[in-house]
Amino acid sequence: MNFHSMSVEELRTTRSDLQKRYDELCAAGLDLNLTRGKPGPDQLDLSNEMLSLPGEDFRSPSGTDCRNYGGVTGLPELREIFGELLGTGADRTLALGNASLEVMNDVTVFAMLHGTADSDRAWSAEPIKFLCPVPGYDRHFGITELYGIEMINVPMNPDGPDVEACAALVANDPSIKGMWLVPTYSNPTGYTVSEDVARKLLAMPAADDFRIYWDNAYAVHTLVERAPEPIPVLDIAEEVGNPNRVYVFGSTSKITFAGAGVAFFASSQANLDWYIKHISAATIGPDKLNQLRHLQFLRDADGVRAHMDRHRALIEPKFKLVLEILEERFADSKIASWTEPDGGYFISLDVIEGAAARTIELAEKAGISLTAAGSAFPYKKDPHDRNIRLAPTFPPIDELRTAMDGVATCALLGATEVLLGDE
Incomplete structure (x- = not known):
């Protein structure tokens, strides 16, 4: 009743x-x-075969000795697989460590300390804000709260964030520097952003250093026969005149081993150069043996x-x-x-x-x-x-x-x- x-x-x-x-x-x-x-x-048992990889076959198909230093951009063959799955292309996709959340944290810290590729000063030079589609992912909000970034709720609709609300906010407030977004099967609603909404978000007037954190964590995690094709956000961003607006993130954390996966970061060349410049102070390269065992196990996009x-x-x-x-x-x-x-x-x-x-x-x-x-x-x-x-x-x-x-x-x-x- x-x-x-x-x-x-x-x-x-x-x-x-x-x-x-x-x-x-x-x-x-x-x-x-x-x-x-x-x-x-x-x-997790589905990926147990990886525990015996790569064995003595420690070279990538392109000849990289994965036991040694170097290769800050990651194995090109793995970048090709996930460049296809994320819709970003191998040349604009980096293969990194085990956690995409760590990459999101890093790009935020780099911007706070140094500004982005389009900033005229560090984000921390003034109070800044992020748009947060709600309900959303708590760990996203944890990053921005940790660094004192003010968070503004915007409604998450079945086809994505309320574009009109987002556009009105960023048009009138240049201190809004970022926006969190899980575009495919979002956390926790399961909603998927439409290409029309994505295009409007990428084209709306905003600060030059406004960034959309496009966290495509569930790009292939479907409960139906086939996941939706990824939106080519990097191409659209370039087409609408905001090539540096979007940071794309992904990982294998819920594909293979949750604690021992591979993270991916994709963006424009200017943003990749900016990221590599700062991350190179902290690492000589990712765990390429882990990347190699993923490559040997998954083989290609259809294998994923x-x-x-x-x-x-x-x-x-x-x-x-x-x-x-x-x-x-x-x-x-x-x-x-x-x-x-x-x-x-x-x-x-x-x-x-x-x-x-x-x-x-x-x-x-x-x-x-x-x-x-x-x-x-x-x-x-x-x-x-x-x-x-x-x-x-x-x-x-x-x-x-x-x-x-x-x-x-x-x-x-x-x-x-x-x-x-x-x-």
């Missing part, structure tokens, strides 16, 4: 029934975790796609299960809505306004860990206290079923408390 149309007495009865169910949940002694979008052990099909076979049933439970437990009550992604690692759940923190608190007391309330917003402040990020991939499916049924109970109980004014 629709909670919003219940009488006070009906809500009290419903709350009492849910409280009994919740007490049983607490008595079960659960210890379940849905906090982070981690690959499950069975997904085939590997991701094996991932899909493992995680698609988990997403399907979560969506089935959400529909079964929430459809009649009308106290929640959720995304139904075609890829990525998350489902974004919106409960009744004012109930997210309470839902998460109830779940924690019942032994079910969820991402902290507000995590998908800058400063961890969800203005409506309704968003919960669900991460289905890591738990075994039986544990996932128990956890999600428990989360639904907590959300329903929290909703009755809100509607009754926690009398």
Whole structure:
């Protein structure tokens, strides 16, 4: 029954029934975790062959001795594979260390200290701001918060950020220097940016050193037969007269081993030269043996796609299960809505306004860990206290079923408390 149309007495009865169910949940002694979008052990097992690579075959196809120093731009053969998958081309794509988040941090620090290729002074010379599509990725927001960069919320729509809102903000404020964006199967909504929205973001008037951090972390992480073709953002940026506007990031972290992958950074030649100049003070080159074993294991872009099909076979049933439970437990009550992604690692759940923190608190007391309330917003402040990020991939499916049924109970109980004014 629709909670919003219940009488006070009906809500009290419903709350009492849910409280009994919740007490049983607490008595079960659960210890379940849905906090982070981690690959499950069975997904990691898909790449175990890499543990025996590269063996004694330590030279790349182009003859590089991967045991030695050098090659700050990474193995060209691996750059070719991910240049295709990211839509950036091998010549504009660098293969780096194990974490794309580290590269995002580095380019931010370099800009804070020295300015970008288009800056007339260091970003830190004055207060600066970033646009943050919400709900979004908490670790993005963590970087900008760490360096004292003011964050401005903009709505994330199914086809990408609210372009009109973004354009109005940057046109009138040259202190806005950056924007976070996960363009394909975004975190946590699973939304994918359309080419039309991308083109408008790349063309809108803004400061010369305004940068879009195009974090294509889930470019090939599809739950359907084929991931969308990557938008050629570097070509579009050049075409519209802002060739240096976009930084593209990617990695193999949820393709092979999450802690031992390869990160990629792609951009214009001016931006690559700027990045290489600064990173060369810190490294003589990336771990080319790790890059080589990825090359030997994945082989080519089609090899990556085939590997991701094996991932899909493992995680698609988990997403399907979560969506089935959400529909079964929430459809009649009308106290929640959720995304139904075609890829990525998350489902974004919106409960009744004012109930997210309470839902998460109830779940924690019942032994079910969820991402902290507000995590998908800058400063961890969800203005409506309704968003919960669900991460289905890591738990075994039986544990996932128990956890999600428990989360639904907590959300329903929290909703009755809100509607009754926690009398």
